[in-house]
Amino acid sequence: MIYFDNAATSGHKPQTVINAVNYAMKNLSANPGRSGHKASILASDMVYNTRKKLADFFGAEGAEQVIFTQNCTQSINFVIKGILKKGDHVLVSNLEHNAVMRPLFKMGINYDAVTVFDDDNDTILDFEKKIKANTKLVIMTAASNVTGKILPFAEIGKICHKRGIFFCLDGAQGAGVLPINMQKMHIDYLCVAPHKGLYAPMGIGVLICRKPIENTIIEGGTGSSSLNLKQPDILPEMLESGTLNVPAIAGLSAGLDFVGQVGIENIYKKEMRLCKAFYDGISKNKKILIYTKEPLMHKYAPVMPFNLQGVPSERAAEILDSHSIAVRAGLHCAPSAHKTLNTTDFGTLRASFSVFNNENEVLRAINALKNV
């Protein structure tokens, strides 16, 4: 199987991640933050050390800012529903995932979409033009999960900081691939999907808060102040009701070590080399439509949207699957991006690469597409 669906979840996990999950299942199956016995404190220690690693990795000030959630979507919901009220204005990009768009729609929040241009200066100009007096939050993806376009999030963070607007970065496609430093880039809230670029198991998400969250959407047991029915207002416990996914957190810890050892720059370079080789190969194939420009370093993440002419993307993905090539088809939960590409009717195929893919797999996929 050639797995090119890494933007959905990284298909191959490092052995160290598998070992860490296995170790946690055997040795850390005690509830962290709940009991006083050694096993519980050992689990609490591992959870705390992973918080510290995440804070260091993403340039946050401290471990207490790191919240474990079920997934990146839940992290985004915690931010949107935790700080916004009717009457607030929000800025998003025109490439956002439904993880952002659906909560805004449900809350009836007034928002504007910034157009993402190929030239970042044009994007920033459009962004500045759309800021209103009541803009409370800017929430944007680091890189589009459909086109791979990297947004100028460091510049946007700087402007938000100057204007006193909260800035939330959806790091689902960026974390582990692009350098993200919350303090340097003025990111107030960072939402992460660790099962993608951090090679963690599924079922764990991360939210890092450098600014407060006012409201909770889930309440329950936190292991603290149990006599008081009011949800604690101290992070991370405020947003962590119920038992944490300890084995997944252990896997995430090992995934962070893996990414740190290989190096983000090396991971990004390799994935972009594969993405460019794939682009070069399929752009010679007259049966293929490509929906993005040449994937240049530092402008794109390693994601390639394309279609087989006249074939709906879901059908094309089935054909590729019969050649043992796994790609994503459809709208990728990001209809806004597909409206921008004018691909809402058929969706697109999407090939996305990980550090575990290689040139030979890319060549085999290019050849398979020639023979379809």
Place this chain on the structure above:
Amino acid sequence: MKRYIIATGTVTYALKGRDILRKNGFSVKIERITGDKTLGCGYVLVVVGNIAEAEKILNSSGIKILKITEEQ
């Protein structure tokens, strides 16, 4: 030497406090005390040494202290 119990309210702050105090040369461990509902999560730092200095270090690191008691 006297031993003191410092309650921080959450296990995360207790663990953070433990690391910071250890870096500053304190002998400190984490314990969980049940029965005292004023201790938040029940996880406490058991510290040996100059408690005024420990309190100052924790405060300057942004760790909210709920209560300090001398161990009987």
